[in-house]
Amino acid sequence: MATVASAEARVTAPDSGVPMSHRQIMEALSGLLLGLFVTILSSTVVSNALPTIIADLHASQTTYTWVITGTLLSMTITTPIWGKLADLVSKKLLIQLALAIFVIGSAIAGQAHNPAMLITARVIQGLGAGGLSALVQVIMAVMISPRERGRYSGYMGAVFALATVGGPLIGGVIVDTSWLGWRWCFYVGVPFAVIALIVLQKTLHLPVTKRKVKIDWLGATLVSGAAALLLLWVSFAGSKYDWLSWQTAAMLGGAVVLAALFIVAENFASEPIVPLHLFRIRTLSLSTLASLFVGVAMFGATTFLSQYFQLARGDSPTKAGLMTLPMIGGLAVSSTISGRIVSTTGRWKNILVLGAGVMTVGYGLLSIVRYDTAYWQVAIYMLCVGAGLGMTMQNLVLCVQNQVRPQELGVASSTVSFFRSLGGAIGVSALGALLGSRVTHYMTDGLARIGVHTLGSGGSVPKLSALPAPIRAVVQDSYGHAVGNVFMYAAPCVLIAVIVILFIKEVPLRTSNSQEPPVGVVAAAPAPDASAHGRHARRPVPASTAALSNGQHTAAMSAYASGPTGESQGGGMIRGFVRNGGAPVPRAVLTLIDVGGRQIGRAITGDDGRYVLSAPGTGSFVLIAAAGDHDPQAATLVVGDQPVDFDVTLLGSGGLVGTVRGVDGAPVEDATVVVTDGRGEVVAGGSTDADGGFLVSAVTAGVYTLAVSAATYRPAAMLVEVGSGRTHQEVELLPGMRVHGTIRAEGRGPVPDARVRLLDEAGNVVDVRTTGPDGEYDFTGLRGGRYTVTATGYPVVASGVDLTGDGDDSHDLWLGHPAE
Structure with missing residues (x-):
């Protein structure tokens, strides 16, 4: 087996260029994943208990929606701020602060005695959740290269699944246990949060960027106002006021104005909350748009599954939690498997397209559910949705992180999360308003058919156990039909995301966090002058890490590794395959060198990509793999008495x-x-x-x-x-504009050797010419605009010229005689 030199006792700083070992990464991830577990657990516990909570507080469907929307809105607004702070100050301190804020919000929510207090507490929870959701991905991006990140994203998917599975079950048990009550749904995550804080303090060691913090508070305020106005409009339109009304015009107009001011503010901010220049990267622009529509479906539709099982099917909170297991299982399995595939192949687009497509099918099928639909059918539909989410969520962030500079990982990651959360907030608010409207419509019609003209609930969410059997049947049918309508409107949103993802250009995942070659890498050839020109001028070719098979770590890429661990008289053998995305790479050249840089072995792969190399003895060696139209790879191997099986993945050179x-x-x-x-x-x-x-x-x-x-x-x-x-x-190429003419002197004709200067509108000298014997000058390749032509030789003469149209302007100047 290939081995890597033992790691240092402390966690190596990611910025040092030395890759962290699997053990170091897992130790650092333990606290992060525990914090993420707290966030997801608290959300899923509450989502399953929410119908009971809302009924106990005598609140309406609008309150139900805003308990969720309030969290999503505050999370959406603060996610870019957390991301920007992560690029400026200690990430460890930030994630601990986010956990503390989340705990405070949970404690207040547990004491809520009215809808307003509950919504306020949920907003505070959202502030902490925004930090956790952004910072976990940012810190992972700092520690782990994009190529290896898919592997660890699988662990995130497993934690997500565990918390999502356990949350509804714990919430159901708490609500169904009389001596606990629903308030413990908010308290249950506090012990886990305290443990996460302690673990993070001991295991997370990251370099701190020391520079002055400049937060774009104006941008944050403007985007908060725009999002809040938009959500208020979709929440109350159609119930508090008509869709076409002065309130609609005021809120929509205000949201548009604030959004426009936000764009202007970001252009002038020294540290913008959302750097607009990032959107020139096509992948980031399309990924954020896809995340927006995925968020609408993901948060907006799945939020109402608890209402479907409890109010349409009449299940208890505990049973409702069990009913959602197919969706969670699909998410856990697909996220883990897709993460492995992405890490192995370096390819992510097919996974994204497949995931979004499966999710679209799942939502389309869920749109036909009713209160009496067979559970096995609903389970299959939820399985499709969960599998699609598992393949889509993390990979949308991953493909963006792969194409930005390391110092912009925080803001780029949080930008994608921001738009996903914004889509979720819009989805929950809009689909919640739709659900409330359709429930009222179906319930009114259903009650009229049995001779009942009012339910007498004042618009609040009913308790099924307190209703007579005929009315209960109407309520169940109404909620079942209305939730089906919600999924029907969610399906087109995911379909739009599929179309957007198809236009994202796939760039294979980098094998390093840095966009520069690490210090000490072995190049396949001497580095030519990067500034050299010529039709086929070459650039320095860095050797990146070789991806190992069997889930091993990436080997170190230094030719100056530690010396042999123990020389012997016998020889060793290195064997394996060279592949590109699973396909064999024939005729690849593998060179084995010792720590002194001397060549000690060479082999060429066959048609199946297989190679065999003999080493002169045991110890540390550097293996270099190269093939035409591929980036070379290098790795340090330790060869012992047993054969070393080592597979190399070569990425195609662009x-x-x-x-x-x-x-x-x-x-x-x-x-x-x-x-x-x-x-x-x-x-x-x-x-x-x-x-x-x-x-x-x-x-x-x-x-x-x-x-x-x-x-x-x-x-x-x-x-x-x-x-x-x-x-x-x-x-x-557009044709360059031109100014030309003749310098003449009164009574003497053309003036040779006159000095002619061309100045731009700011007074800067663009070019200088000296007239020939015919007195002519010529400036070419100019852009449009205002210029000034000056000529000397006699007293200086200046004349303005505007270049427009084709820009081929004839401009003669006349010089005066000097005084005699």
């Missing part, structure tokens, strides 16, 4: 190909093509051929800036996403 044309469609020859990374460093360059074509090879997958310039054309720049194959990019 390439950028395209054509540069003018606005008339004609190819532009000898245009300069330059590719820069997110830090502005030039990674490759070249020039176009006679057909305007260019090829920039060996560009790894990621987001780059492509800049193209050519004589007599205006330069152009654009963001491009390079995948594992060749990415095609068409470039259109």
